Amino acid sequence: MVSIRDVAKAAGVSTATVARVLNGGTPVSPDRTERVLRAVQELDYVSNGVAASLSRGRTGLLGLLVSDIANPFTAQVARGLEDEAVRHGYQVLIASSDFDSEREAQVLASFARRTVDAVALLSSSGVGEGVARLIRNGIPTVFVDRRPPDLGEIPLVRTDSLSAAREAVRYLIDLGHTDLGMISGPAGMPTAAQRLAGFREACATAGLVVRPKCVREGFLGTQGGYTAMCEVLDLPVRPTAVFSFNNVLAIGALEAVRERDVRIPADLSLVTFDDTDLFPFVDPPITAIEQPAYDIGAEAGKLLFARIDGAETAGTDVVLPTRFHVRGSCDRPGR
Amino acid sequence: MVSIRDVAKAAGVSTATVARVLNGGTPVSPDRTERVLRAVQELDYVSNGVAASLSRGRTGLLGLLVSDIANPFTAQVARGLEDEAVRHGYQVLIASSDFDSEREAQVLASFARRTVDAVALLSSSGVGEGVARLIRNGIPTVFVDRRPPDLGEIPLVRTDSLSAAREAVRYLIDLGHTDLGMISGPAGMPTAAQRLAGFREACATAGLVVRPKCVREGFLGTQGGYTAMCEVLDLPVRPTAVFSFNNVLAIGALEAVRERDVRIPADLSLVTFDDTDLFPFVDPPITAIEQPAYDIGAEAGKLLFARIDGAETAGTDVVLPTRFHVRGSCDRPGR
DNA sequence: CTGAAAGCGCTTACAG
DNA sequence: CTGAAAGCGCTTACAG
The missing domain is CATH 3.40.50.2300 (Response regulator)
Incomplete structure (x- = not known):
């Protein structure tokens, strides 16, 4: 590999001068500048970024x-x-x-x-x-x-996960739902806790009781959403609305819904955190909370x-x- | 920042020995190994990756x-x-x-x-x-x-873009379509050329004439797909089927379709290159070519x-x- | 098994 | 404006 020394040698200058020409900042005489540039050209020199990082x-x-x-x-x-x-x-x-x-x-x-x-x-x-x-x-x-x-x-x-979740769930409640479920995220994740808290707060404020079995924790990935939604849908009594932790889980949830021939929104209402390009085109279009x-x-x-x-x-x-x-x-x- | 020299000094060994302990490979006496490890611990030493990259x-x-x-x-x-x-x-x-x-x-x-x-x-x-x-x-x-x-x-x-495209278009032709359109990719892109060629080949083989105005080049991004599909749909006579260069363009195309109240597949059939998690859930589910x-x-x-x-x-x-x-x-x- | 030393390829005070 | 030289922080033959 050609190094800055090769260029310096070819141009008849010091490596310092080569560096100055290439990096700008410090002034260099036109004469030397040109010699350096020519040498760079001829030798097809590319400086070593790792070396530069180390010294800088x-x-x-x-x-x-x-x-x-x-x-x-x-x-x-x-x-x-x-x-x-x-x-x-x-x-x-x-x-x-x-x-x-x-x-x-x-x-x-x-x-x-x-x-x-x-x-x-x-x-x-x-x-x-x-x-x-x-x-x-x-x-x-x-x-x-x-x-x-x-x-x-x-x-x-x-x-603000908490209030966004609360608002979305209140929307469901305002629609008349009294038996809600949630496909939640992993317990250790702060946003999961916050969205779940928003869900619970909205329900509590409306005086609704959340059945424990209606809240399922889905590990991340569509598969997790699928599994969680299956558990919710296979309950003896299904909730009438479900709030999903995010769009990936929601996609998995949709698979479970389709598999069971559940109709959205007739049989089940669905809202999810996180929007996607395609949500407006899904059957039916998915109501969602968009984050910037x-x-x-x-x-x-x-x-x-x-x-x-x-x-x-x-x-x-x-x-x-x-x-x-x-x-x-x-x-x-x-x- | 603490360097390998600080560790060497603290452990009473050479920097070479520290490097050997940390990088493994060369054997080091248990005694020194332990001293080094302890010094690393005490000084909270983390080696500099850039320096290592340079010398390696x-x-x-x-x-x-x-x-x-x-x-x-x-x-x-x-x-x-x-x-x-x-x-x-x-x-x-x-x-x-x-x-x-x-x-x-x-x-x-x-x-x-x-x-x-x-x-x-x-x-x-x-x-x-x-x-x-x-x-x-x-x-x-x-x-x-x-x-x-x-x-x-x-x-x-x-x-194999060409043959995958050809096959998809043949599927449309087998369905009875004789007037097909394509939302193509940027002209300079090899895959765009190949998929377009596949489209044309399938049509030619079936003896179909492709109207020039039915092939629109969409710059990448959903916006490009939208614009291209608008042009196709606003033709005096619409093609009955459209093949899309990729999923992003297809999403833009769907927007145009929706805007004009065109019904898929009744008024227009759509096939696209590249699949997506959500395509099975779109209204209607989108027929697509999946790449691994x-x-x-x-x-x-x-x-x-x-x-x-x-x-x-x-x-x-x-x-x-x-x-x-x-x-x-x-x-x-x-x- | 171990250390002194050269080397990786730059950048940058420092002195002129 | 310029060069000699130190330095960035590692790794690795080399000699022992």
């Missing part, structure tokens, strides 16, 4: 840990973060844990090795030691969507760069608004 | 260039690639060009700086100089899904690692099978 002390990389990049919400967050990164001359290193906490730990360990300048976390498990080390090592970190309870000082960008995923990602990026630039961001909690899309998957109860 | 001459990173990670096909490819990467102790650096060729060039330039050990390309434009430089610099590269015409020697992982996106990504990873391990991969062309899902969006023509 920064990599120009933002780390993003996600559970599954194929989740549409996650992908949009990634896009928002990436666009913000590009604006600052950065790139994003996305790692999917696939809900595997060991893989998550490996990714965090790798981030802690300063392979990235800052980290955004949109991960599933409570994480634990991995994040703590990241922070002890002084790597700017931001949580996206949710944050483990014991890390309150780390900034967070999110929506792209903006969440962008906001996380802004926080990270503010921190990189020396700003104090501890304790920041950015809350972005949700939108409720009323479509065709809800109706008044049939009984 | 490898970063443990695979670069993946995509147009849009939010495209479900792309996301699945990324997952397949990533899982393969993890199997080899690697991570994936995903960069979205967002269909911007300047951004694409920047990403390729960054990859060429050896910030990654190998590269998988799933990008939109013909690319040009960026890829050429990558290859001149000896960075193992693989194309995914499509490859610019002049880079035939670089390995490629793909499906995850496997495509995994296969690309295998090729890259084979090449990293010294194997010769030039000229490789891996073709994976598609699956045709007949659902409810096609019927015999109504007229």
Whole structure:
């Protein structure tokens, strides 16, 4: 590989001069500038980014840990973060844990090795030691969507899950439903707890009793939504409306619904957290809570760069608004 | 930051010994091993990954260039690639060009700086100089899904777009359609050309004439599909069946269809390349060609690692099978 | 099994 | 404006 020394030799200058020409900033005489440029051209020189990172002390990389990049919400967050990164001359290193906490730990360990300048976390498990080390090592970190309870000082960008859930469920109640169910998320996940709390609050406020068996915890993935919905639908008495933790679980739930020939919304009303391009075209169109995923990602990026630039961001909690899309998957109860 | 020298000092050994303990491989006496481990613990030492990359001459990173990670096909490819990467102790650096060729060039330039050990390309434009430089610099590269015409020697992982398209269109013809349209992809994209060719071949074989105005080129993104479908539907005489270049365009097409109260499949039959979780639930369920996106990504990873391990991969062309899902969006023509 | 030392390929005060 | 040189923090022959 041709190195900066080869270029310097060919141009008859020092490596310092080559670096100055290539990186700009410091002035270099036109004469030498041209000689360097020509040598670069002739030798087809490309600088070594790793070496540059080492001496500069920064990599120009933002780390993003996600559970599954194929989740549409996650992908949009990634896009928002990436666009913000590009604006600052950065790139994003996305790692999917696939809900595997060991893989998550490996990714965090790798981030802690300063392979990235800052980290955004949109991960599933409570994480634990991995994040703590990241922070002890002084790597700017931001949580996206949710944050483990014991890390309150780390900034967070999110929506208000609790009130959005409460509002959606109140919508169902206003329609006349009195027997509601929920396909919930994993118990350890803060947003799962919040959405469930919103669900319960709305029911409690309306004086409704929630039957324990109507609340099923679905592990993430469509399969989890399918299983949970099967359990709900196979109850001796079905609830007349179900609230789903997110769009992935909702898709699984739809499979269960179809399999049992349950009609939506005649037999069952359905509302879900997280929207999708195709929800308006589903039979029937799915009523959903939209989160501004792209903006969440962008906001996380802004926080990270503010921190990189020396700003104090501890304790920041950015809350972005949700939108409720009323479509065709809800109706008044049939009984 | 605590460095390997601090650890060496604290443990009373050389930095070489610390490295040996931490990286394994070379044997170290139990006594020193323990001292090192204790020092690491006490100092909360985390090695610097960038420095390690520089001296090892490898970063443990695979670069993946995509147009849009939010495209479900792309996301699945990324997952397949990533899982393969993890199997080899690697991570994936995903960069979205967002269909911007300047951004694409920047990403390729960054990859060429050896910030990654190998590269998988799933990008939109013909690319040009960026890829050429990558290859001149000896960075193992693989194309995914499509490859610019002049880079035939670089390995490629793909499906057979032409015959899959032909088969899907023949299905429409067998249903009795004689006036077909297509929402095509950007003219410069090889897969767009191939799917269009498949469409034309099927029509020609059946002796059908394709009206030029029934073939619209949609720029990528749902908006492009919407516009293209609008043009088709606003023709004085509508075709009775339309074949869509991919799922994203199909979603835009559905918007146009809905807006005009066209009924699928009664007024119009629709088939699209690329499947989606939700297509079975759309009204009506969308008939689609599924590509094994995850496997495509995994296969690309295998090729890259084979090449990293010294194997010769030039000229490789891996073709994976598609699956045709007949659902409810096609019927015999109504007229 | 171990350490001194060179080397990876840049960047950047420092002195001129 | 310019170059010699130190330094970024590891890894790895080399000699013992």
